[in-house]
Amino acid sequence: xxxxxxxxxxxxxxxQYLLQNYARYPLILHRGDGPWMWDxxxxxxxxxxxxxxxNALGQNHPRIVEVIREQAGLLIHTSNLYYNEYQGPLARRIxxxxxxxxxxxxNSGTESTEGSLKMIKSHGRSIDPEKxxxxxxxxxxxxxxxxxxxxxxxxxxxxxxxxxxxxxxFVPPNDIAALEAAVNDRTAGICMEWIQGExxxxxxxxxxxxxxxELADKYDALLCFDEIQCGVGRPGVYYAYQLPTxxxxxxxxxxxxxxxxxxxxxxxxxxERAAKSIRPGMHGSTFGGNALGARVALEFFDILEDxxxxxxxxxxxxxxxxxxxxxxxxxxxxxxxxGLMVGAELAMPGKEIVIQAMHEGLLMNCTHDTVLxxxxxxxxxxxxxxxxxxxxxxxxxxx
Ligand SMILES: Cc1ncc(COP(=O)(O)O)c(C=O)c1O
Numbered sequence: 001x002x003x004x005x006x007x008x009x010x011x012x013x014x015x016q017y018l019l020q021n022y023a024r025y026p027l028i029l030h031r032g033d034g035p036w037m038w039d040x041x042x043x044x045x046x047x048x049x050x051x052x053x054x055n056a057l058g059q060n061h062p063r064i065v066e067v068i069r070e071q072a073g074l075l076i077h078t079s080n081l082y083y084n085e086y087q088g089p090l091a092r093r094i095x096x097x098x099x100x101x102x103x104x105x106x107n108s109g110t111e112s113t114e115g116s117l118k119m120i121k122s123h124g125r126s127i128d129p130e131k132x133x134x135x136x137x138x139x140x141x142x143x144x145x146x147x148x149x150x151x152x153x154x155x156x157x158x159x160x161x162x163x164x165x166x167x168x169x170f171v172p173p174n175d176i177a178a179l180e181a182a183v184n185d186r187t188a189g190i191c192m193e194w195i196q197g198e199x200x201x202x203x204x205x206x207x208x209x210x211x212x213x214e215l216a217d218k219y220d221a222l223l224c225f226d227e228i229q230c231g232v233g234r235p236g237v238y239y240a241y242q243l244p245t246x247x248x249x250x251x252x253x254x255x256x257x258x259x260x261x262x263x264x265x266x267x268x269x270x271x272e273r274a275a276k277s278i279r280p281g282m283h284g285s286t287f288g289g290n291a292l293g294a295r296v297a298l299e300f301f302d303i304l305e306d307x308x309x310x311x312x313x314x315x316x317x318x319x320x321x322x323x324x325x326x327x328x329x330x331x332x333x334x335x336x337x338x339g340l341m342v343g344a345e346l347a348m349p350g351k352e353i354v355i356q357a358m359h360e361g362l363l364m365n366c367t368h369d370t371v372l373x374x375x376x377x378x379x380x381x382x383x384x385x386x387x388x389x390x391x392x393x394x395x396x397x398x399x
Contacts, residue, residue, distance in 0.1 A: 007040065016044055025358060032059025035377045037363065048364045048388055051343075053197075053229050053375040056258030057303060061101055061379075064261050067299045068292065076292040094269050097238040099163060100253060102275040105289030106266035106320025109228035110143030112254035115268045115283055116191070116224050117147045117165075119252060123222050123277040124188025133167040133186045135179070135221075140170075141198030142191065151191050154199070173199075174208045183215040187253075189222045190215065194240035197235035199231030200213045200368035201336055206244040213248050222274050225250040228266070229341070232258050233304045233378055236312035236339030258378075261300050265293040307378045315339040318374070318385045326388070329396045342374040343367075353395055362391040 010028050028040045035058045037045045050056065057064060060308070074113045077083055091103040117134070124131035136142070136151040149158050150165035158164060165188075171178040173196065183190065190212050198201040225231075230240040232255050239255070241247055251274040256266030264287070319335050322344050326332035334345040346353070350366035356362060367373045371376040376384075 002321045003155075003358040009293050010040075012120060013280065020385055024107040025355070027358060034058040034060070035113060035380050043361070045358070045361050045363050046384060046388055046391075047377040048296045048362060048374045048380075050375050050377045051139055051232060051257075051262065052365070055261055055262050056233060056378045057300065058377040058379050061261065063294060063303060067311040068263075070186060071292050072293045075291045077287065078168065079286055080284060080289065084248050084291040084294060085197070086291055086298055087289045090289075090294045090298045090301070093298065094267060097301070098269050099247070099249060100269040101272050102115075102270055104270075104278070104283065104285075105337075106256070106268065107287050108266050109144075109254065109256035110145045110148050111285070111288075112228060112256055112268050113143045113148040114145050114153070115254050116226075116254050117151070117189075118189075118283055119268070119270065119274055119277045120189030120222050120224065122282065123274065126277065127220060128185075131186050131188050132271065133169060133184075133188060134165075135171060135182045135187055135190045137173045137192050137196070138170045138275055139173060139196055139202065140191075140193055140226075141196070141229075142193075143228075162391075174205045176208055176211050177306055179208065179211060179215065182273040183219055184222065185219055187215075187219050187221040189224055191224045191226060193226045193228075193230055194243070195230035195235065195338065197341070197373070198367055201341060201373055203338065204335065206248070209241070209248045213250075216251070220249040222277075224252040224254065227255040228257060229255050230338075231255045233308060233311060234258065234339055234341045234375065235337075236308060236315060238304075238308075240338070259300060260297045260349065263293045263296055280324075302380070310381075311339045311378050314382060314385060315342065315380050318342055318376075318391035320387075321389045322387055323383055324391075325396060327394065331399070332396075340374075340376055340378060340380070344372040344374075346370045346372065353399060356395045356398065357391055360391045360394060 007028055029037050030040045031038050035047050037047045094103050138153040140153040142152050150168050153170040169182045171182050178277050194204055213223055225241050254268050254272045259265050322335040331347045332344055333347050337343050349369050350372050354366045364374050
């Protein structure tokens with residue numbers, strides 16, 4: 001089989017044979033090591049976007065490579081007709097770290113959202129057929145399936161596919177009065193990201209999340225936290241809802257991106273009250289939780305435990321570095337985030353900065369048009385932050 005390596009042929013083939021839904025950067029990556037990546041021409045890049053928050057241990061992590069090699073030689077996939085040795089131990093690890101009881105394994109964030117919606121719907125219906133409303137937030141992002149865009153509070157993701165699931169109400173993030181007005185006896189679920197990712201790295205207020213918990217309890221609705229981007233170590237704790245003490249516990253938590261270090265694996269994790277909304281035969285997945293993905297995820301959780309302190313330390317250092325730059329460059333209007341989920345709000349569109357940084361050897365992206373978003377691997381050091389800062393400084397000066 002012909003293997004195209006020249007940039008032109010890769011791009012031409014994609015233009016001819018792929019759905020034209022992505023606006024890719026003109027970069028063909030070939031290999032990686034830790035937080036470093038090389039393109040097909042051998043040029044090196046520091047990766048501060050990590051496959052949109054997926055490559056939490058960077059590339060080529062020796063322990064991950066070793067378990068993939070070993071497990072691939074033993075067993076990759078069996079379907080969920082049978083047990084494999086890893087789903088149970090992995091679900092126990094998730095229960096221990098999350099405080100929630102039961103997990104369902106999916107293949108992506110969107111699929112986790114989709115399953116959580118089925119749980120919410122089934123929960124509501126078991127109480128009253130009229131209890132089907134879902135309250136979600138403006139500016140949110142929950143994935144690309146019809147269910148997920150139904151609760152995604154950004155018109156650009158929804159407009160071409162309407163009408164969507166009925167009964168969804170959107171309230172502005174952190175508007176407690178609007179939340180109180182939206183939730184009632186017909187509400188089956190309330191969904192939110194503790195830190196909105198696609199929406200511009202926007203953390204919610206603790207008081208808002210606490211009120212959502214109280215309203216869910218009052219009206220017997222399920223509270224679902226989407227931790228697909230903001231969870232599983234990225235905020236410097238296992239899950240973003242653990243940032244405040246005491247924690248505001250959800251009934252359902254969805255997560256995905258970093259869990260299997262680049263293999264497709266997502267989770268829906270629920271307390272017993274929410275878990276009983278799914279009974280035998282009501283939901284399933286052919287690939288979800290296969291032996292390879294589940295074993296890698298188990299290894300990832302083992303490694304993650306020791307990384308949490310440095311995620312906080314290096315994340316704080318990075319934010320401080322960016323705040324230092326904000327003093328010099330007044331187009332940086334805010335620097336925010338937790339752990340290694342970092343956003344820098346600009347007074348102008350950020351796309352050009354992203355492109356110039358890429359040419360200088362730094363990968364990141366821009367979300368919500370004006371927010372530089374950094375989701376680096378959890379293994380980065382202060383020295384690598386300094387390297388990134390030098391490139392940013394060079395680009396900011398030029399801009
Ligand atoms: C908060 C959030 N929810 C859901 C998704 C969808 O996940 P996936 O792209 O894996 O389907 C994303 C993806 O970026 C996300 O950030």
